[in-house]
Each structure stands twice: as C-alpha cells, then as structure tokens.
Amino acid sequence: MAKLAGNNAAITGGGRGIGRAIALLFAREGANIAVVDRDVSAAEATTADIRALGRSAIAVRVDVGHENEVAEGFHSVARELGDVDILVNNAGIDTTSRVVDMPTEMWDEMIRIHLRGVFLCTRAVLPGMLRRRRGRIINMSSQLAHKGAAEMAHYAAAKAAIIGFTRSLAYEVAEHNVTVNAIAPGPVDTDLFRKIPEDWRKRKLAEIPMHRPATVDEIAPTALLLASEEGGYYLGATLNPNGGDVMV
C-alpha cells in the first residue's frame, strides 16, 4: 500500500536536488505533487517525471521569499491540485563570505529565502490544514544549524532559526492534527553543494566521519517518514541524516 495515497504535497525547490528527490519519492508513494520553484523549467522537468509515474503534478513559478508570488502561487495550487496536505519547505540557496566582508545584500537574501520563505509558504497552507484538521509541514534545515561554519554565518543563522520556528509552530498546531518537523542534513551531493568553493567542501568532508556527502536518495526517505502515517508521533523534532557530523 502506497504510504501517501490520497495526499497532495507541495515541495518548494522541487525542481532540483533534494526537493526533486522528495517530490519523486512522494509521487512513487501515491501523492500528487505541486513543484513550487522559482526556476519553472526545472519544476516542469520534475513534474514531467512525476506524470510519467501516473500521478498528477503541477509546476508553479514562485520565489518563496516574495509575499505576493507565494499567495498567488498557493492559490493556483489549491485551484489546480486541491488542498495541500503536506508542505515541504525546502527551497534554498548557498553563498559564502566571512562576516567581516559580508555585504548586507548577501545577508538579507539568505534570510529572505530561507526564513521569510518558510514563514510565507507555511502561512499560505496553514488555514486549510487547520480547518481540515490534517497536515504535515517539513522544514529543511542543515547540520550547520547545530555546528556553525566559517563563511556560512548567514546560512547557519537562517537554518537555526528554522528549527526555532519549527518548534514554536509545533506547539500552535499539534492539537489540530498538524505536525511540524525539520530535517538537518549534512552535505548532500547537489548543485548547491558543488557550487561552494572547493577548499571549503574539502575541509567539510574531512570533518565528517563518513568523509563523503549524502546522495539525495539518502535524505528523501527522512521526509517520507515525517510525511507518512508511521511518522505521526514526531513533533517539533529535527532529524539529522548527517553522516555523523553532529551526533545528536
């Protein structure tokens, strides 16, 4: 029996990397999928692969940090796919700079996409989840939220804030049968990780007991657990598929 049959899932940043792997795994488990991404051609490539699996899928062009785009994008999801049962807040970017040299714009853009984006997309789907007493929200953090890293203060700060948001929202919605949890992966072999300067990546992989990044298929099953019936007792938790980088 498919684990997500009868569910509609919206995956932000589902056009590539971890989000794409989650979208495909959820579809294989019976969910219909909205791929919400600012890169619409990447989102369309994911939806084509999902339709080939026999599920419904729509691509929606949204910058998750832009209030009007989020409101309009999630209206079209409701119209074209139906109510969202599962939201995966996964869209993200990566830049590097020491704090002493960091332009304010770099700081603001990181916080806007990661933190404002998680807030805006969550707020867009919450009224429906609370009304229907049914919902799962899964927020993509990072092991850098626990550990920090030089040249990534803006990223680590945003990812730590996502954990605080996850826990706080969990208190607000649990009695309405909505769960909120986070995933804090270690390095994952995606475009985002490959774009980081090579010396930074080498240092990072040297620190990790496994000395290798995860594949996207080693992260997506954690999202499936949190979205499925079997994951129903996780609340405000942060799950850590991180190759032993932070043993929590």
Ligand SMILES: NC(=O)c1ccc[n+]([C@@H]2O[C@H](COP(=O)([O-])OP(=O)(O)OC[C@H]3O[C@@H](n4cnc5c(N)ncnc54)[C@H](O)[C@@H]3O)[C@@H](O)[C@H]2O)c1
């Ligand atoms: N790759 C890693 O090493 C790693 C480790 C820990 C956490 N993460 C987190 O996992 C998530 C996914 O990362 P990934 O490695 O798959 O990245 P990726 O670059 O492969 O894919 C990110 C996707 O998000 C989309 N996106 C970026 N900004 C957006 C915006 N403002 N609005 C809508 N869509 C947007 C991109 O178009 C892309 O399709 C991110 O939140 C990232 O911070 C990644």
